[in-house]
Structure formats: structure tokens, C-alpha cells
Amino acid sequence: MYDFPVYVRPFVYTPPTDSLCLIAETKDYLLVDKPAGLLSVPGKxxxxxxxxxxxxxxPDALTIHRLDMATSGLMIFAKTKHAQRHLGLQFEKRQTIKSYLADIAGVPRSNSGRINLPIWTDWPHRPRQMIDFEKGRPAITDWIVTESGRNSTRVCLHPLTGRSHQLRLHMLCLGHPIIGDQLYAPDEVFQQSQRLHLHAHSLKFREPTGGDWVKFKSPCPF
Incomplete structure (x- = not known):
């Protein structure tokens, strides 16, 4: 088990008022660009x-998957029950191909790698997650450097599993927390930005009707 400091930082839900950003629409689904700071589904x-x-x-839109509130980027909604089942199974069976862009603190020693560390809920400090080799669920992330700066690095992240906070926690375990991360980053990294520098950049999946592969991208907002 990895032992990281727990940061207690004030939180007020002030969702952005941006108009809905529609990336694509078919008879089967809607692809939307979620802004950072907006919940994917209702909270309590x-x-x-x-x-x-x-x-x-x-009105008929059906939720298939979620992004963390602090994460921006592509989300897909089904317009029919058939499309919801078809797309939902693709996510469940890890048949979709997802990539994220993130800015991390510091510069990694290598230009790419794979992180294979199991994740479990840190119940006393929810919604935080933690690495737990006994109870944790398998979690795998591939990463590659796309741009290096003096004090930060842009990486492209490919999660092979879909655990809560997987990318945030895996980057922390790599020794390079994501800039602006309220839950996991130390103060000097958290305070570098007013938002989490994590964006769901691309999504590849099969069409619910016909089965053709399609891929969509969302430009990085940071």
C-alpha cells in the first residue's frame, strides 16, 4: 500500500455556465465536450x-459512462436503449480506446511506460482512492511524453482499465502529480492552476449500428 498525505481543501460546487458543446450527433448517440468543474451526473x-x-x-439521452467532475473532455450519451446497451458493453469489455492529455509536475526519467497498480477506495477519506495490493482492483495505465518543459511535462495517457481517479493516482505514484489536482497534489502543484490539467482528448469506438470504428477528438483547453 502506498501512503500519501491527505490534503483537506475547501470545496464549493460552482459549475461553469458554458453552453453545451456538441461534438457529434447521430441517430444513436450524442458526443459532448464536458467542461471541467461540472458533474457528469447529479450529486446528492x-x-x-x-x-x-x-x-x-x-430528453431521451441516456448516460453510458462518467468523467470526474474536475476532468474535462469527451463523453458519449446514447439516444436509444439499443445504443446504450451496445456502447455500454464496449466500455464494460474495454473495447473502446481512450486517450487523455495531462500536465504533470516535473520531468519523468523516461519518455514512456506502463503503470500497473491496483486501486481501492480510501473509505475514511472518500472520494480519494488508494493503492492497495490486497483488496485493490486491477488498474493499468500506459503513458507517453508528448512535450517537456522546465518544470512540467505534457503526457498522453491511455487507461486500459477504468478505475475511479486512476490517472490521477497513477501519475502521483509515478512521482509526478497532475497540475491543479485538489485531491492528490501537494500545495505547490495544486496552486499552479485553478483547474485540474486532465482532459479526455480522444475516444474510439464501434458504431451501434453497422459496427464501423469511429474516432473523435476534443482540443485540449489548457
């Missing part, structure tokens, strides 16, 4: 979320 006391905004545009 916070009804404003991407799901609600998408359903105000398309």
Missing part, C-alpha cells in the same frame, strides 16, 4: 450536471 444535493444539460437538449 447538486442537480446541475452534464447529464441534465444534455437531457434538456435531448
Amino acid at each position: 444535493t447538486e442537480p446541475d450536471c452534464l447529464e441534465a444539460r444534455v437531457q434538456s437538449y435531448c
Whole structure:
């Protein structure tokens, strides 16, 4: 088990008021660009979320997957039950191909690698997650450097599993927390940005009708 400091930082839900950013729409699905700071689905006391905004545009929209509130980028919503089942199974069976862009503190020693560390909920400090070799669920992330600076590095992340906070926690374990990470980064890294520098950049999947592979991208906002 990895032992990292627990940071207690104030949180107020102030979701962005950006208009819905539609990337693509077919008879089967909607592809939307989620802004950072917006919940994917309703919270216990916070009804404003991407799901609600998408359903105000398309009342029949059905949620398939989620992104962390602090993460921006591509999310897909089904427009039919058939599409929801088809796309949902692709996510469940890890048949989709996802990539994220992140800015991490410091410069890694190598230009690429694979992180294979199991993740489990840190129950006393929820919503934090932790590395636990006894109870943790398998979690694998491939990463590659795309741009290096003096004090930070941009990496492309390919999660082969879909655990909560997987990319944030794996980068922390690599020794390079993601800039702006309220939950895991030390103060000097957290304070470098007013948002988490993690963006769901691309998504490749099979069409629910016909089965052709399609790929969509969202430009990095940071």
C-alpha cells in the first residue's frame, strides 16, 4: 500500500455556465465536450450536471459512462436503449480506446511506460482512492511524453482499465502529480492552476449500428 498525505481543501460546487458543446450527433448517440468543474451526473444535493444539460437538449439521452467532475473532455450519451446497451458493453469489455492529455509536475526519467497498480477506495477519506495490493482492483495505465518543459511535462495517457481517479493516482505514484489536482497534489502543484490539467482528448469506438470504428477528438483547453 502506498501512503500519501491527505490534503483537506475547501470545496464549493460552482459549475461553469458554458453552453453545451456538441461534438457529434447521430441517430444513436450524442458526443459532448464536458467542461471541467461540472458533474457528469447529479450529486446528492447538486442537480446541475452534464447529464441534465444534455437531457434538456435531448430528453431521451441516456448516460453510458462518467468523467470526474474536475476532468474535462469527451463523453458519449446514447439516444436509444439499443445504443446504450451496445456502447455500454464496449466500455464494460474495454473495447473502446481512450486517450487523455495531462500536465504533470516535473520531468519523468523516461519518455514512456506502463503503470500497473491496483486501486481501492480510501473509505475514511472518500472520494480519494488508494493503492492497495490486497483488496485493490486491477488498474493499468500506459503513458507517453508528448512535450517537456522546465518544470512540467505534457503526457498522453491511455487507461486500459477504468478505475475511479486512476490517472490521477497513477501519475502521483509515478512521482509526478497532475497540475491543479485538489485531491492528490501537494500545495505547490495544486496552486499552479485553478483547474485540474486532465482532459479526455480522444475516444474510439464501434458504431451501434453497422459496427464501423469511429474516432473523435476534443482540443485540449489548457
